[in-house]
Amino acid sequence: GESVGLHLPTLSVQEGDNSIINCAYSNSASDYFIWYKQESGKGPQFIIDIRSNMDKRQGQRVTVLLNKTVKHLSLQIAATQPGDSAVYFCAESYTGNQFYFGTGTSLTVIP
């Protein structure tokens, strides 16, 4: 899984399977988290966010899980599609103004 300071991990999944991307965040005081998707040569796009008073939040085909006990965040993508191929970043914040980003996980969807 992803963590601040590690080299970019990769994940390959078959089209139609579910994907799980993990992130270990560093600051126990962080209380707001965001997942971003970044395609090659483009800026990051917001996927989903979660506050620390929640354990789970669902969007369209995506679910974010937060485990504050072990400082772990995950992004689940249901029925992964080729268009989901990208680098996924988690970001943490404890002020709401400054964010700290992980190195990212590269997801490749195999048709």
Added chain:
Amino acid sequence: DGGITQSPKYLFRKEGQNVTLSCEQNLNHDAMYWYRQDPGQGLRLIYYSQIVNDFQKGDIAEGYSVSREKKESFPLTVTSAQKNPTAFYLCASSGPGQGYNEQFFGPGTRLTVL
């Protein structure tokens, strides 16, 4: 259309020259940010501004300067003092006000020092 724009998309600079990257937003956001992204690494904060005429250094501010004279604009100057300026630069904004808001990113500027 509302959004955040960066120009140019690609920029080439000779060593020893200063260069300014543009960032404009029409989202009426109060906060704006500049990040640097290197291959295989996460985004690192250079500078941020929470309000007009005020800005703070991020984690890697050395060799960079910014201004925030207008709410819509947050230009970044990469000076000759920046030792390794070749990178992908991303601008972001968030709002309204300050606090727990997602950051919207521009398309980025890729700077190459020749």
